[in-house]
Amino acid sequence: MRVQGIPYRTVWAEGDSVKMINQTLLPHRFEIVELSNHRQTAEAIRTMIVRGAGAIGAAAGYAMAQVANEAPETSFREYIEAGARTIQETRPTAQNLFYAVNSVVEAIFGAATTADARKAAKEMAGIIADADAAECQAIGEQGAALIKDGARILTHCNAGWLAFVDWGSALAPIYAAVRGGKSVFVYADETRPRCQGAMLTAWELQGEGIPHAIIADNAAGFYLRRKEIDLVIVGSDRIAANGDVANKIGTYEKAVVAKENGIPFYVAAPATTIDTACPDGDSIPIEERDENEVLTITGLNSSGVVERVRISHPAARAYNPAFDVTPARYVTGIITGSGTYAPGRLADAISSPFFAGTLQRS
C-alpha cells in the first residue's frame, strides 16, 4: 500500500539485506530499516520493528534465507540449524514465524548443493511473503463486495497492511473497494490501551487517501445507534471451530452494540486464523498484559520527542486483558480469501485453497 504516494510492503528482500518499515516509530516517523544479516533481522523481529502475524512470518522467512546465504561451506548444516533457532526464539508464540522458518529450512535441506540451497531459500522466502500478500488481496476482493458506494465503516485496532506483508485483513476490503472506485468513510476506534487504531490504522488510511476520523472507543456506540455506521469490519487473532472470534479487547462490545442496532459485523482474516483444534471461544486463553499499557500512554510531546506519560495517580493499579471473545452469534460473516462465510459454516472456509495453502497452522 502507499505511503506518501509510494507503494510499500512492510518487509522485503533487497540484495542480501532485509528491509522493513520500522513500526515502532509510527505514526510519528516513517523510516526504513536495512538489516544486512540474519542476526539483525532476528533482532528486528524480537524488538517488534516488524509486528503482525503475516509480516513476522515473512520477515522470518527472509531472515532464514539470510542464514543460508551466510552459512559457510564447512559447517553449513550447523549454521542453518543455529540460525533457525535464533529466529524462532525471537517471538516464541508467533505461529507464522515457525511455519516460515521450517518451510525455508526444508527448502534448504532439499537442495543438492549449497548454491542450490541458497537459491531455494531465497525463493521460498519470497513465496511466503507473496502468498501472504496474495491472500490479503483476495480477502480485499471478497470483502469489497460487501461495501456499497458511500459506505461508512467502523474498524477496531489495526488489522491493516502493517500487520501483514501488504493489504491487511480488516482494511483490505476497504482498500479494494476504494481502488474499485467506491467512496467510503472509516471510523477508526482509537483502541486503547495500545492505540493501534489512532496510531496505525489512521496512518495507513492517510497513506491511501481514504477519508477517516479517529474516535474514542467510547464513541463507537454513539455512531452505531445513530445508524451513521453501515458496517463493521475487524480482524481476528484466532477463530474457533464454532465461529467464536478472539480479537483485540473491545471487539466484543462493538459486536454486541452493532447487533443491537441491526448493523452487519464482519471479521476478516486469513484462513490460517481458523483454529480447527479450538472448539469454541471460551477455550482460547486471554493474555493479561502489563498494567502500564493502561496507566500510561505514549505520544509526541511539544518538543517533537516521543514520550510516555502517566495518566493516573502513582498508586493506581490497572487490569489489562489484551483480547476478548466475540461469540459467533454476533458475527454476520467471516471474510476470507476464498469467500465470506457465516460463522457456523467455517467448514466451507477450511476446505478452501487458502486453508490448504502455504501458511497452514502447524
Add this chain to the structure above:
Amino acid sequence: MRVQGIPYRTVWAEGDSVKMINQTLLPHRFEIVELSNHRQTAEAIRTMIVRGAGAIGAAAGYAMAQVANEAPETSFREYIEAGARTIQETRPTAQNLFYAVNSVVEAIFGAATTADARKAAKEMAGIIADADAAECQAIGEQGAALIKDGARILTHCNAGWLAFVDWGSALAPIYAAVRGGKSVFVYADETRPRCQGAMLTAWELQGEGIPHAIIADNAAGFYLRRKEIDLVIVGSDRIAANGDVANKIGTYEKAVVAKENGIPFYVAAPATTIDTACPDGDSIPIEERDENEVLTITGLNSSGVVERVRISHPAARAYNPAFDVTPARYVTGIITGSGTYAPGRLADAISSPFFAGTLQRS
C-alpha cells in the same frame, strides 16, 4: 470524603475566603486554593479549578457571599449586581451556578440592613453547599441498598464527590456501602477522551481506601460477559422525562452490554438532573468537543512534569461527541435521594422532597 486520611469537601468557606481543591492538578498533585475575593473565586470557576454541577453551584454561592462581604455601603446594590454578573459569566451553561447566584442575591436583597444582608448571603451559600452534600449522601444511602457485600461494580467517568460538594452521585452508593461495612471492588473505566475515570475516580477511591482497578473502556465488556461485574452505576448529565439518560460518551455501550448479559445498570443522580421539559433522549443536544481531546492525552512525564502528547500522525482528524444517550429500556433504575425509580416511573422521583428542594432546575 477522605484524601490521605483527612475529610474534605471540594469547596468551602473559611473566614472571608473560599477554599477549593484544585481539580486541574489531579491526580498528579493535591493542592488547596485559597480565594480571598469574589473575582478570584469567579476566575477559579471559569478556569475549572472547580468542576461538576454541584461543586460549581456551591462555589458560585460562596463567591456571591464574598460579593456581599466586599460591597461598599455607598454603592451596595450596584456592587451586588455587578458581582452577580461576573460570576454568572464564568460558565454560562451551568444551571446550578445561576440558581445559586440568584438564591444568594435574593437573600441579600431580602435583608433590612447591609450587615443582615452579608449574614444572609453567607447563610444561604452554606445552605446551598449543605443541600448538595445532603442530597448526595441520601443518594448514597438509597443506592447502598442495591450493593451486596462482595459486589463488583463497574463505573464510567467520574460522578464522584469531586463533581459535587461531597459524596458524589454514582460513587455515593459505593462510599455508603463501604462505610456500612460491605466490601466491594470497583472497575473504573478509563473514560477516554478526558480520562476522568483513570484520573479522578481512581484517585477518589484511593482516598477512601476502596479496592479498585482502572480498565481500558474496551475491557468493560470482557468483564461483563464473564459475569465478573455484578452491577453498573453511572452518573448522568440529564435525564429526559421518559427516562432516557444523557451521560458521558461510552455510557450507552456499557448499558447495552450490561443488559445483554443480564447485569443491572443503574444511573445515580440528584433529582435536578431530571429535566421534565425534555421529552426524550433524542431531544438532548450532544456537544461535539475539540478533536484534540482525542488526538492527544495529558499525563505526567518521567521528569514529573504534566505534559500533553500527541497519539496520532500530524494530519489525523478526530470526531469527539462528549455525551451519548442511553434509552430508558437499558436502565434498571434511577437512584435519587428519595429512592430508586424505574426509568418509566420518574414522576415519583419528581414528586420527592429533593426535586422540590433548593437546587431545582430554573
